[in-house]
Amino acid sequence: MKSTRIGFQIFALSLLFTGAVAQAAPVTGTVTDKTTGKPAVGDTVVLVDVQAGMGEVAHATTDAHGRYSLTKPGSSNYLVRVTHQGAGYFIGAPEGSAPGDISVYDVAAKVQGVSIEADVLEVESENGQLKVTERYFVHNTSSPPTTQWSARSFEVVLPADAVVNGIGAQRPNGLPTTVKLEPDGPKGHYSFNFPIQPDDGDKDTLFQLSYNLPASGGKYTFNSQVSLPAENLAVILPKSMTFAAGSGTAFKSVPEDPNVQTFVARSIVPGKAVEFTISGEGSIPREEQGAPAGQQPGMGAQESGGAQDSGAGATGNQPGGGIGAPIGTPDALSKYSFLGLDLKWWILIVLALLLAAGAAFLLRKPAAAPAGPFDAGAGSSPVSASPSQRNTALLNVLKEELFALESEKISGTIAPVEYAEVKAALEKVLKRALSRK
Numbered sequence: 554m555k556s557t558r559i560g561f562q563i564f565a566l567s568l569l570f571t572g573a574v575a576q577a578a579p580v581t582g583t584v585t586d587k588t589t590g591k592p593a594v595g596d597t598v599v600l601v602d603v604q605a606g607m608g609e610v611a612h613a614t615t616d617a618h619g620r621y622s623l624t625k626p627g628s629s630n631y632l633v634r635v636t637h638q639g640a641g642y643f644i645g646a647p648e649g650s651a652p653g654d655i656s657v658y659d660v661a662a663k664v665q666g667v668s669i670e671a672d673v674l675e676v677e678s679e680n681g682q683l684k685v686t687e688r689y690f691v692h693n694t695s696s697p698p699t700t701q702w703s704a705r706s707f708e709v710v711l712p713a714d715a716v717v718n719g720i721g722a723q724r725p726n727g728l729p730t731t732v733k734l735e736p737d738g739p740k741g742h743y744s745f746n747f748p749i750q751p752d753d754g755d756k757d758t759l760f761q762l763s764y765n766l767p768a769s770g771g772k773y774t775f776n777s778q779v780s781l782p783a784e785n786l787a788v789i790l791p792k793s794m795t796f797a798a799g800s801g802t803a804f805k806s807v808p809e810d811p812n813v814q815t816f817v818a819r820s821i822v823p824g825k826a827v828e829f830t831i832s833g834e835g836s837i838p839r840e841e842q843g844a845p846a847g848q849q850p851g852m853g854a855q856e857s858g859g860a861q862d863s864g865a866g867a868t869g870n871q872p873g874g875g876i877g878a879p880i881g882t883p884d885a886l887s888k889y890s891f892l893g894l895d896l897k898w899w900i901l902i903v904l905a906l907l908l909a910a911g912a913a914f915l916l917r918k919p920a921a922a923p924a925g926p927f928d929a930g931a932g933s934s935p936v937s938a939s940p941s942q943r944n945t946a947l948l949n950v951l952k953e954e955l956f957a958l959e960s961e962k963i964s965g966t967i968a969p970v971e972y973a974e975v976k977a978a979l980e981k982v983l984k985r986a987l988s989r990k
Contacts, residue, residue, distance in 0.1 A: 580623040580646050582653030584615045584635050587751075588697045592619025593657050596637050600646065603630040606976070621653075640700055640748050643727075658751060662703040666695035667749055669783035670757060672821070674775075676790045678834045683766040683773050685715075691749055691758045691781070698751035705737060705744040707760055708780040713741040719763035725753035730954070734762070771833060774799070776826040783821035790814050791835030799828025812838045 580600060584593040598621040600611035610631075611623040625631055631646035637657035647653045670690040677684045689709070693701060711717070722732045722745060737744040749758045766773055776799075777786060788804070790796060796816050798804040804816040821827060 577627070578625045578649075580611075580625055580631070580633060580653050582621060582633070582647075582655060584619045584621065584637070584655045584657060586619075586637065586659065587656045588659035588699050590697075592617070593635070593637055594619060596635050596657070598623065598633065598635045600625065601632040601634055603632060605629065640702055658698055658700040660700045660702050660748070662701070664693065664695045664699045664701040664749070667691065667693050667701050667781060669779055669781050669821075671785040671787055672777070672779055672783050673785075673787045673789065674777070675837065676788065676794070676831050677836050678768055678771070678794060678831070679836065681768050681771070683768045683831065684763070685766060686719075686761065686763045687711075689760040689779075691760065693749050693751045693758065695751060700748050700750050702748040704735070704746050706747050706749055707745040708737060709734075709743050709745070709760070709762070710778040710780070711741045711743065711762070711764060712766055712775065713739075715741065715764040715766055717762060717764045719761070721759075721761045722747045723759040723761075724748070724750055725756040725758060729759075729761075768831075772830060773832075774828065774830045776828050778826055779821050779823055781823055783823075784819065786818045786821045786827055788816045788829060788831075789837070790831060791837050793835030794831060794833035797830045797832075799830065802827045802829070804829065 584596055584598065585591070586593040593615055594617055596615045596619075598613045598615060599609050600623045602608050602610045610626055613621040613623050615621050615635075621635075623633070625646060632643055633646050633653050633655065634641055634643050635655050635657060636642075638660040640657070640660050642655055642657050644653060644655055668691070670692050671688075673688045673690070675686040675688075687709075689707070691707060693699075695701075717734065720731060720734045721729055723729045732745060732747045734743045734745060736742070745760055747758075747760070779786070787807075788796060790813065792812070792814060794814070796804075796814060798816070798818075802818050804818045807815040807817050809815050816829075818827060
């Protein structure tokens with residue numbers, strides 16, 4: 554019986570191998586260093602199999618003309634990753650004969666031309682607690698275009714009594730992801746270990762945090778600071794709450810959205826405290842937004858660390874791992890629950906919010922004070938996308954989330970049990986999405 558089973562396994566593997574060879578297809582392209590305008594020579598290029606636990610299935614090095622060639626071993630979903638001066642850049646592997654061209658940038662710890670377009674605080678209050686979602690829209694208009702990256706790529710100052718419960722970032726044309734926030738100096742001072750790539754048209758880099766603050770007597774006084782020159786500092790709050798500007802800074806009421814109050818100050822100087830007081834209670838209407846207040850839309854698992862996108866606790870920069878648990882294995886998430894729902898269902902809910910919010914942000918038009926998380930631009934709506942488009946967007950989100958999870962595993966910053974639980978849930982959603990293609 555044992556020999557029969559082994560023989561069957563060998564036969565099955567041979568069929569899989571034959572099918573993979575039959576479906577093998579080349580992926581070729583050119584990597585261009587947009588800082589120098591020349592081909593990127595000697596960069597490592599890797600083909601990553603999304604459905605096989607983000608495993609690396611092919612490797613190449615760019616030649617003297619920046620060209621590379623990889624071979625897709627089957628019909629799975631793949632990503633192409635190129636590493637340039639330690640920073641990672643990604644594209645979806647092209648289909649057919651389409652070129653897999655990738656643009657990269659040189660890296661520097663500090664770059665001229667990096668500034669804040671807008672620091673936006675969205676404030677709500679309930680039961681003596683302020684819920685704050687703060688977003689920094691960061692420009693990189695460096696010339697020549699250069700990626701700013703270091704362990705302190707972007708520094709922020711939060712209130713000393715802030716309790717942070719959500720952290721995220723997004724590249725100019727990437728997807729939202731959770732990243733690492735490191736304490737940096739006095740209490741409330743933090744740094745993001747995340748690359749600030751050059752702007753892509755009107756798209757810049759987004760940093761996002763959510764945190765809670767105690768509102769003693771229903772009131773809280775902010776002394777906001779920025780680490781870079783900021784064009785705008787905007788405060789958004791419900792109609793039921795009260796805003797009072799402190800001395801030394803002129804805020805202007807902006808009637809941008811009839812459902813909320815928006816107050817904007819211009820030309821904020823780095824290191825100078827901007828004082829304002831919030832009082833009262835209320836929640837911002839969410840009928841047209843993709844996530845509830847305080848939720849981290851689009852901030853799912855983590856991108857890879859190191860000079861690539863540093864996840865919470867991540868420091869590695871190479872994907873790895875294999876396939877998920879065998880069919881029939883007990884669901885690792887079924888023993889965890891919150892508010893009566895298994896953890897796996899919360900993960901599915903968050904992924905659904907992730908898709909809606911991520912699509913909305915990618916479609917947004919530039920604005921000094923966005924009215925909500927990852928707002929879509931005028932006339933754009935992720936709801937109007939076809940089922941095929943929404944499914945493709947979900948697949949792209951899942952690709953990055955799985956890649957980030959594997960990177961965190963390689964770095965040793967995630968516990969094996971947590972890794973297995975999260976990966977099982979992500980792969981389950983990925984398989985469902987793939988079945989609808």
